Amino acid sequence: MTAWVVAWYAWIKALHIVAVIAWMAGMLYLPRLFVYHAGAAPGSELSETLKVMERRLLRAIINPAMIATFLFGGLMLWVQDWGQHWLQAKLVLVLAMGALHGQFARWRRDFAEDRNTRPARFYRIANEVPTLLLILIVLLVVVKPF
Numbered sequence: 001m002t003a004w005v006v007a008w009y010a011w012i013k014a015l016h017i018v019a020v021i022a023w024m025a026g027m028l029y030l031p032r033l034f035v036y037h038a039g040a041a042p043g044s045e046l047s048e049t050l051k052v053m054e055r056r057l058l059r060a061i062i063n064p065a066m067i068a069t070f071l072f073g074g075l076m077l078w079v080q081d082w083g084q085h086w087l088q089a090k091l092v093l094v095l096a097m098g099a100l101h102g103q104f105a106r107w108r109r110d111f112a113e114d115r116n117t118r119p120a121r122f123y124r125i126a127n128e129v130p131t132l133l134l135i136l137i138v139l140l141v142v143v144k145p146f
Helices: 002-007 009-038 045-077 085-112 120-126 128-143
Strands: none
Touching (some): 002 009, 085 128
């Protein structure tokens, strides 16, 4: 397995980057939809449209992109030196992004069932969390500060 990963590493890395871009696009857009949805009256045409958009975004883009990110990232980890502290910190942040993804899925379910109780401001703030995580992850990968 190790020889195969090494031989295909550049392709695996490229596919990982594509998957990360798709995942992050969705993770940055979904909470913005929540902002609009929080201001829409339950049962309104806007609310129903946003429900469809949120479901499709999560199921057709964000979920598959996260799975691909973890798959290709996991393959790259197969041949990494686990003693690198920047890598350990990155993995913690990636797991935090995965947990945030799960939280977004729960919030989407709340909206789908007209059970949201949070104001739009809450989702505006939540919208910044994936951005912060993304910045920290990229800095760790590129700079490798420790």
